Amino acid sequence: MAKIDKKSWRKACQKEMEKAALKEAKSRTGKKTPAFMYRWEHVQAVVAQALKLAKKTKADKEIVEAAAWLHDIKKFEDGPKHAKLGAKFALEFLPKTDFPAEKIDAVAAAISVHAGLWRDKPLKNLESQVLWDADKLTKIGLTAAFHLLPNELLRPGRQHTTESIVAFGKNAEWQSKTVASFHTEPARKAGAKRLKSLRKMWDQVEKELAGKDL
Numbered sequence: 001m002a003k004i005d006k007k008s009w010r011k012a013c014q015k016e017m018e019k020a021a022l023k024e025a026k027s028r029t030g031k032k033t034p035a036f037m038y039r040w041e042h043v044q045a046v047v048a049q050a051l052k053l054a055k056k057t058k059a060d061k062e063i064v065e066a067a068a069w070l071h072d073i074k075k076f077e078d079g080p081k082h083a084k085l086g087a088k089f090a091l092e093f094l095p096k097t098d099f100p101a102e103k104i105d106a107v108a109a110a111i112s113v114h115a116g117l118w119r120d121k122p123l124k125n126l127e128s129q130v131l132w133d134a135d136k137l138t139k140i141g142l143t144a145a146f147h148l149l150p151n152e153l154l155r156p157g158r159q160h161t162t163e164s165i166v167a168f169g170k171n172a173e174w175q176s177k178t179v180a181s182f183h184t185e186p187a188r189k190a191g192a193k194r195l196k197s198l199r200k201m202w203d204q205v206e207k208e209l210a211g212k213d214l
């Protein structure tokens with residue numbers, strides 16, 4: 001682990017996350033200097049949206065922000081277990097920074113339950129709900145096209161055609177379930193709008209390619 005910034009938990013979290021994201025991007029793209037770091041772009045978007053949601057729902061901003069920076073820190077190391085491992089990392093890492101000690105358990109709790117694209121049962125804790133909603137909001141709007149698509153295209157061994165790219169974009173049945181799983185009112189509203197825009201975008205692409213708008 002690199003030297004930890006003990007005076008700024010935010011900077012310390014950013015540094016650790018960016019490092020993990022670079023490692024993931026190098027491995028995914030097979031390039032020493034990846035053209036796109038999906039995980040870093042994703043996490044920054046989650047932080048921005050989680051803070052906005054925290055303000056609107058009166059959730060604890062520090063808990064939400066720290067959880068957002070660290071939620072995917074173990075994604076590359078262990079995809080299926082990354083939520084639990086990320087929570088463990090937060091419990092060990094944050095005490096080495098100036099992050100308020102009394103809020104660390106809540107950060108870890110939010111990280112530990114953030115995985116999954118939809119939920120059968122809603123989460124109970126407000127900060128956990130906000131992290132979950134912000135994380136999933138980044139995957140169902142036009143942002144998804146800008147984040148997930150380059151990530152897919154840059155993977156070694158992938159060969160795409162325009163048709164397969166559109167199929168990749170449209171292959172997202174789960175997105176309706178995600179919108180139905182949102183916990184907070186602002187996420188529910190924005191989520192429904194974003195999903196509509198995303199579907200409209202792919203429909204328009206198909207229309208243009210076939211010249212149906214001519």
Ligand SMILES: [Fe+2]
Pocket residue numbers: 071072075082114115
């Ligand atoms: Fe995750």
Ligand SMILES: [Fe+2]
Pocket residue numbers: 042046071072135
């Ligand atoms: Fe995430």
